[in-house]
Amino acid sequence: MATTNLKGNLVTLAGSEINVGDNAPSVKVVAKDLSEISVGGASDKAQVIVIVPSLDTAVCAQETRTFNTKAAAIPNATVTVVSMDLPFAMGRFCTTEGIENLQVGSDFRERAVANAYGVLIVDGPLKGLSARAIFVVNKSGKVVYKEICPEITEEPNYEAALCALKESATPEHKCGCGAK
Template identity: 80%
Template sequence: MASTKLKGNPVALLGADINVGDKAPVVTLVAKDLSEIKVGGASEKTQIIVIVPSLDTAVCAQETRTFNTKAAAISDATVIVASMDLPFAMGRFCTTEGIENLQVGSDFRDKALASAYGVLIADGPLKGLSARAIFVVSKEGKVIYKEICPEITEEPNYEGALCALKEAAAPSGGHTCGCGAR
């Protein structure tokens, strides 16, 4: 069973153990307009799936703003930020913060994303929410980068995820940043 920490205290995670090289599960999230968004699996573009506990926290809000800025310069990938927040709250956040370069999706209905990607918090004060994580999924539907943040209250390794994106776009063996993307 995977784990992370919340303010230094161990937190168990539930769900599948998805690793680099595995096929990325396809799940359905709810967009801010209540339409459905499919994430994972094969796609026309590489996917950066950013998973956060709630947009209503300072670290999650900052992470989303950072990816929104970085997504503006990315044409060959789709950035999706997912949380358990209600779609209405996500929409309000995007409007207030000027988030326009990425998609947001809610996993509130059945926690399918958190379970399929092994980031569902099993215990502690955030039980039932998602741990902070990033998965980069190639066009072919393979996980090429995985980060479950070791501490939920800290921001992720942005450059690691973006390096994996570059690695996915490079011809075989062309880009080696050390991010572990395959």
């Protein structure tokens, strides 16, 4: 089983382990308007799936604001932030924070993303939430970048994730991360 840390304490993750080169599972989450949206799988755009424990924490909020700003400038790409937060709370967060360049999806109904991508926390104080992770998926549905943050309370490697997204979304862009 995969693991990560919460304030230095080891926590166990459950679900299917997805790695670079694997097909990204296509799963449904609940949008802020209660409709269903799909993440993963083949698409007409490259995707970054940003998985966070809850938008109601400072680190998750900052991460979402950062992707809202930086990923918006990347053509042919979509960004979806997934958490276990209720859709209503996600909508309120987006309105309050001015989040307009990405979509948010709640995994509260089925925990489909958490299980399909292997990031469901099964012990410790955050049991039942998702670990902090990023998956970049190219247009053909392959995972080209994966990061499960080694410490849940710390932000991800934005530069590496955005490089992989740029290389997947814009074939002529080469920043050296090796994404295809």
